[in-house]
Amino acid sequence: MxxxxxxxxxxxxxxxxxxxxxxxxxxxxxxxxxxxxxxxxxxxxxxxxxxxxxxxIPPTPEPTPAPTPAPTPAPTEKLLPYTDTKFDWTNFASWEADTGADCSWAMGGFKGSSIEVSTFGRPFAQSPVIRTKKGWSGEKVLHIEWTSNPGSDTNVWLLPVSLVNQFGDPRWPNCGEYDIFEMFNGDAAIGNTGTKNYFGSSLTDFGQSTTHIASTMCFSAETVHKPMVAPNGAQFSIAYGRKTSMTVIFGSDGNGKFIQQAQDAKLKPGPNSTYDISFDGATVADKIYNNAQSYWGTTPTGACAAGFNPDSGYPFWGEFRLILQEQYQGSFVVNNFQVLTKTP
The missing domain is CATH 1.20.5 (Single alpha-helices involved in coiled-coils or other helix-helix interfaces)
Structure with a gap:
């Protein structure tokens, strides 16, 4: 079991x-x-x-580069009416004596950035001149700055380059002379006392600007407003030891060719060595015209008619050079000299 x-x-x-x-x-x-x-x-x-x-999801395409924008051009600075010729006025080689002679006796007056003009050791009645080898024609601006020292009879003027011998040439004054600034204390010392100071002070306190044209018998009547003492002349106040300047404009407008001078005008710099002129604070003389009615400030009749041409501007549209001369017992120091021409 x-x-x-x-x-x-x-x-x-x-x-x-x-x-x-x-x-x-x-x-x-x-x-x-x-x-x-x-x-x-x-x-x-x-x-x-x-x-x-x-x-x-298709493949990501390669990014298309953004177009490169064209560079924005830099704003063009406006050129001013006049261009500096950059005349090398402090260079001794730019100057000569009367008749084109060497002026080595004046070399000591060239100080690098200035020129001290004196009688260079000679008697004041025989004081020599120094002048630029170069001249300038047509429309232009001449600007000169200086200081007159005590005892000076300062003389600054223009003569044509064709006048090789400054004194005794029978073509003068028909060929033209423009006095930028001429004192008279030295003249008085040698007996020339015909010029008076319309400001009412002494001969050492002013200088005069005047044209010379046509003939030795050509004179202009006096005028009543200052600084003009004649239709072709003006007076300007100065003081020893005080810097001053003169600006002379050779220009043209609807009334014809003209010369206008101003004391202590300013050159306003712009791009590319261009300048404009400011009359702010300046003593400005009238324009002296050459046209059908006026021969550089003089009525073109009689002894003042020789050489008159309302269109050509003879003689002052020709080539003129700068002349410097001390005519008494002091000196004056030129601190600046510029020649400007019309900007193209």
């Missing part, structure tokens, strides 16, 4: 164990199949996703 009973029990146990193993194997197989299926499914989905991404 016990044997038969034990045998079935063992068989049953064995069967149970086999069944469990079979079921376990089946489960494992199913699990493997499920995993395999899952992998295939994921791979397919991944391909779909990648394909979708590839299809829906």
């Amino acid at each position: 016990n044997t038969s009973t034990d045998t079935p029990a063992a068989t049953s146990q064995t069967l149970t164990t086999f069944e469990e193993l079979r079921l376990t194997d089946v489960a494992m197989v199913d699990e493997k199949e499920d995993m395999s299926f899952l992998r295939r499914t994921l791979q397919q989905k991944r391909k779909v996703v990648l394909g979708a991404v590839t299809t829906s």
Whole structure:
């Protein structure tokens, strides 16, 4: 009994164990199949996703560089009416004596940035001149600055370059002379006392600007307003030791060619060595015209008619040079001299 009973029990146990193993194997197989299926499914989905991404997002194009804007030109500065010729006035080689002679005796007056003009050791009644070798014609501006020292009879004027011999040439005054500034205390010392100071002070307190044209018998009547003392002349106050300047404009307008002089006018600098002229605070003389009615401030009749040409501007539109001379017992120091021409 016990044997038969034990045998079935063992068989049953064995069967149970086999069944469990079979079921376990089946489960494992199913699990493997499920995993395999899952992998295939994921791979397919991944391909779909990648394909979708590839299809829906095109490659990013290379950025197109923005066009480079053309550079904005710098604003052009306005050129002023006159251009500096940059005449080398402090260079001793730019000067000569009367008749074109060497003026080595004046070399000591050249101080680098200034020129001290004296009688250079000679008696004042025989004082020599120094003059520029070069001259200037047509429309222009001459600007000179100086200081007169005590005892000076300062003389600054213009003569044509054609007048090689400054004194004694019979072409004078028909060839023209323009006195920028002429004092008279030295003249009085040698007996020439005809000029008076219309400001009412002494001969050492003023200088006169005058034209000389036509003939030695050509004179202009006096006028009543200062600084003009004649239609072609003006007087300007000065003081020893005080710097002053004269600006002489050779220009033209609707009334003809003219010369206009101003004391203590200012040259206003601009680009490219150009300048304008400011009369603020200056003593400004009348314009002296050359036209059908006026021969450089003089009525063109009688002794004042020789050489008159209302169109050419003779003689002052010709080539004139600068003359410097001390005519008494002092000196004057030129601090600046500029020649400007019309800006093209």
